[in-house]
Amino acid sequence: MVQYGARLLVLREFLAALCAGMAAERRESVEAAFRKRVDDLLCLTDDRQLPEAFHSTLLAEINYYLGELKRR
Numbered sequence: 001m002v003q004y005g006a007r008l009l010v011l012r013e014f015l016a017a018l019c020a021g022m023a024a025e026r027r028e029s030v031e032a033a034f035r036k037r038v039d040d041l042l043c044l045t046d047d048r049q050l051p052e053a054f055h056s057t058l059l060a061e062i063n064y065y066l067g068e069l070k071r072r
Helices: 001-020 022-044 053-068
Strands: none
Touching: 001 053, 022 053
């Protein structure tokens, strides 16, 4: 579990760096595509019995990346 957490942290920082390096118009395009994919993902998770911790973590991560796309 610790190794998985470490991998996720590295991936999170890598994606944040990518967002920071994008031009504003590119971030808008990526945000639109991300929102579409997130909507599809949320539809899938609505049909499954998953713990509340899963849903709250999922939404927190979605909001983190949406915030990163808005920054800079």
